[in-house]
Amino acid sequence: MKSNRIVxxxxxxxxxxxxxxxxxxxxxxxxxxLEVHATDKGSRNDMAAWVKTTGxxxxxEQEENGVFKFWIKKGSH
Amino acid sequence: xxxxxxxxxxxxxxxxxxELFILDVRNESDFQNWKIEGENVELLNxxxxxxxxxxxxxxxxxxxxxxxxxxxxKEGSSKFVAEQIVEAGRENVHYLHGGxxxxxxxxxQVIVYEDQQVKVYQFIRVGKGCLSYMVLSGKEALVVxxxxxxxxxxxxxxxxxxxxxxxxxxHLHADHISGGNVLADATGASYYLMKSxxxxxxxxxxxxxxxxxxxxxxxxxxxxxxxxxxxGSVSFLVNDKLLFSGDTIFVGGLGRPDLGGKVREWAEDxxxxxxxxxxxxxxxxxxxxxxxxxxxxxxxxxxxxGAALGDIREKNELMRNKNKSDFIDSVAASAHSETPxxxxxxxxxxxxxxxxxxxxQQELEIGPNRCAVHHFx
Numbered sequence: 517m518k519s520n521r522i523v524x525x526x527x528x529x530x531x532x533x534x535x536x537x538x539x540x541x542x543x544x545x546x547x548x549x550l551e552v553h554a555t556d557k558g559s560r561n562d563m564a565a566w567v568k569t570t571g572x573x574x575x576x577e578q579e580e581n582g583v584f585k586f587w588i589k590k591g592s593h
Numbered sequence: 594x595x596x597x598x599x600x601x602x603x604x605x606x607x608x609x610x611x612e613l614f615i616l617d618v619r620n621e622s623d624f625q626n627w628k629i630e631g632e633n634v635e636l637l638n639x640x641x642x643x644x645x646x647x648x649x650x651x652x653x654x655x656x657x658x659x660x661x662x663x664x665x666x667k668e669g670s671s672k673f674v675a676e677q678i679v680e681a682g683r684e685n686v687h688y689l690h691g692g693x694x695x696x697x698x699x700x701x702q703v704i705v706y707e708d709q710q711v712k713v714y715q716f717i718r719v720g721k722g723c724l725s726y727m728v729l730s731g732k733e734a735l736v737v738x739x740x741x742x743x744x745x746x747x748x749x750x751x752x753x754x755x756x757x758x759x760x761x762x763x764h765l766h767a768d769h770i771s772g773g774n775v776l777a778d779a780t781g782a783s784y785y786l787m788k789s790x791x792x793x794x795x796x797x798x799x800x801x802x803x804x805x806x807x808x809x810x811x812x813x814x815x816x817x818x819x820x821x822x823x824x825g826s827v828s829f830l831v832n833d834k835l836l837f838s839g840d841t842i843f844v845g846g847l848g849r850p851d852l853g854g855k856v857r858e859w860a861e862d863x864x865x866x867x868x869x870x871x872x873x874x875x876x877x878x879x880x881x882x883x884x885x886x887x888x889x890x891x892x893x894x895x896x897x898x899g900a901a902l903g904d905i906r907e908k909n910e911l912m913r914n915k916n917k918s919d920f921i922d923s924v925a926a927s928a929h930s931e932t933p934x935x936x937x938x939x940x941x942x943x944x945x946x947x948x949x950x951x952x953x954q955q956e957l958e959i960g961p962n963r964c965a966v967h968h969f970x
Contacts, residue, residue, distance in 0.1 A: 531670040534642045557956070558666050565620035566642040 517576055517587050519551035520544060526555045526583060533559045534566055537588070541572060544590045549575065552586040560584055595672070595679045598662055598687040600699035604719045607631040607888060608701070608896065614659045616651060618644065618674050619666055619693070627959070629664065629696060629720075632889040641670035648677040660685050667692040696720040697959055700745055703897045705881065710809035711832060714749065715881065715897045716740070721958065722885050723769050724898055727757075728831060731808030735759040736782075737829065737837050738883050739772035741954060746776060757782045758807055761799070763839025763883055764826030765790040768933035770954050771943045787816075787827060794945040799827055815870055836880050836902065841866060843882045844891040844900045846909050847924070860924035864917050871912070876903025934959070 523540045525533035533554040541550050552563070560577075563586050567574045571591040578585050606613050612633045617624050618641035628636060639651050651674070655661060661683070665671040671688040679686050689696065697720040705726070706713040712729045718740055726737040727749060734755040736746050739762075750757050757780040762773050765786070774794055777784035785805065788798035805812040813830040829837040840848045847863060878901070885891040885898045892898055906912045911923055933939070935957040941947040942954070949957065 529669045530665065530667060531641050531645070531673045535645055535673075538642065538645050561623060562620050562640070562642060565622070565640060569640070569643055 517551075518549065519587060520548040522551045522553070524553050525559070526553050528554070528556065530556050530558050530562065534562055537563070537566070538570075541570075541588065541590055546590050546592045548590050550588045550590065552588065554584050554586075555582060556584075563588075595675050596685075596687040597690050599690045600695045600720070601701070603629065603662070603689065603696065604699055604701045604717075607634070607719065608892065610889070612659060613662055614656060615662050615664055616655060616674070616678075617664045618670050619664070623666065627693070629693075630888075635659075641665060641674050644674050644677070648674060648681060652678065652681055652683070655683070657683070658685070660687070662687045662689060664689045664696075665692050667694055693720070694955060694959070698742060698955070700725075700740060700742060702745075702749065705895075705897045705899060706835060706879065708834075711835075712753075713831075713835060713881075715899070716745070717888075717898060718769075719888065721769060722888075724881070724883055724885065726837060726881060728810060728812070728835075729753055729755050730810045732756060733758045733807045735761065735805070735807065735810065735812065736776060737761055738763055738766070738839070739776050741770045741772040741775065743772040743776040743779060746772070747779065750780075756780070759805055760784045761805070761812075761827075761829060762786040763828065763837065765792070765940060765943050766883075767936040767940050767943075768884075769958050770939060770949075774945065790944070792944045805829075815866075830874070830878070833875075834878060836871075836874065836878050837883075838880050839883045842871065842880055842902075842905065843884065843886070844880065844893075844898060844905065845886060846905075847911060856925045857921055860921040861917070863924065864915075864920045867912055867920075871902070874902055876901060876906070878902040880905055 521540055523536050525536050533556055537552050544550055564574060567588060573589040573591060575589050576587040610632050614635045615629055617628060617638045620640045621638060624638040637654055644651055663671040663675040668691055675686050675688040699720060701717040701719055703715050705715045710730055714727045716725045725739050727746060728735045732755055734750050734757045736757055739746055739760060760773050760777050760782050762771055773784050783797050785797045785799050786792060788800050799814050802814055811832055815828045815830060826839050828839050828841050879899050880902050881899045939957055942949050
């Protein structure tokens with residue numbers, strides 16, 4: 517899936533994956549896609565919950581060799 | 594200044610019923626599923642990702658002056674949030690060292706009983722509601738329902754100058770990974786469990802041992818067929834004084850079927866256990882279960898989870914003068930379908946059918962203990 521920007525949060529422990537994702541999405545335009553790579557297992561549940569509370573949209577997620585990948589569409593807030 | 598609190602300090606706080614305000618910054622579903630609870634604990638859940646741009650919304654809900662503990666899954670996010678709360682000028686702020694992972698793994702050692710022949714320690718896994726025990730006599734010891742943190746039992750044995758000779762599991766656990774096999778390998782002790790539980794490693798079958806004796810201890814093995822819970826479980830009566838009741842009798846009442854779906858069949862076996870075997874035991878026998886549901890309700894004045902059999906009978910109408918069919922109806926009416934998280938995989942590991950790395954074991958055990966919820970009064 518195409519993305520406008522990628523955040524590499526591999527090897528980072530909670531809360532950093534979400535902190536970085538939050539910062540990056542603030543710099544995107546509504547409708548643009550942010551791709552996030554993380555290895556922290558907790559990031560799966562947290563990312564899903566974070567997306568909901570911030571009004572963004574989880575378009576796709578998958579796991580590849582221990583790396584969780586998320587595609588998040590920026591909402592209109 | 595930001596302070597740290599260990600799981601051990603949190604356990605003491607709960608046992609002493611001290612006041613504590615907990616800000617749990619995990620996501621809402623993890624929080625709802627499993628949290629630190631106590632009589633004088635006040636809880637607030639705001640996920641850390643709602644506090645990235647500032648902690649104002651949390652500050653307005655946290656009382657000034659009260660001891661504050663910030664909690665998350667592993668530690669990182671709680672520190673992140675707690676530091677901001679300290680920067681905002683608050684005092685008496687703590688984070689939980691090692692997070693809920695450490696909370697799940699902490700064992701609190703308390704003394705239960707001591708006489709000329711025998712001394713008994715209880716190990717309370719406060720984060721999960723699981724109990725294990727060490728029975729010491731002379732130079733030897735026996736461990737009941739060990740958790741996977743086997744180093745602790747070995748350390749206690751060493752401090753007490755005893756050798757662990759026997760290890761027993763009251764049943765095949767579905768909510769946590771047994772340390773029985775690992776502890777037996779490390780100590781050379783005999784490991785006993787019911788053959789009917791289907792373990793594939795070497796062990797001694799409890800079916801073949803009516804008594805386990807060492808030094809001045811005589812432990813009677815009471816087979817309690819409970820097909821609703823697991824295929825076979827047992828209780829252990831030590832020196833006619835202490836009943837290690839497994840999942841059959843709890844401080845709060847009788848055990849109940851949770852994993853089998855054969856409620857009525859199980860209830861019939863339970864009736865026979867209660868009315869044929871347990872009814873023969875004296876009122877002053879101390880009941881020491883494998884689980885509890887509520888620390889505040891079940892921790893007694895002496896500081897351990899347990900009660901005199903007479904008191905449990907007194908509070909539990911089902912254990913007195915019920916006829917069989919009324920008993921079965923009552924038990925069946927309380928049937929419940931909630932199971933412990935990951936119980937199939939945990940059961941497979943405890944049978945030796947599957948293996949898991951320590952990380953995976955930790956992951957499987959995270960969460961509430963649903964065996965303990967399953968008593969009824």
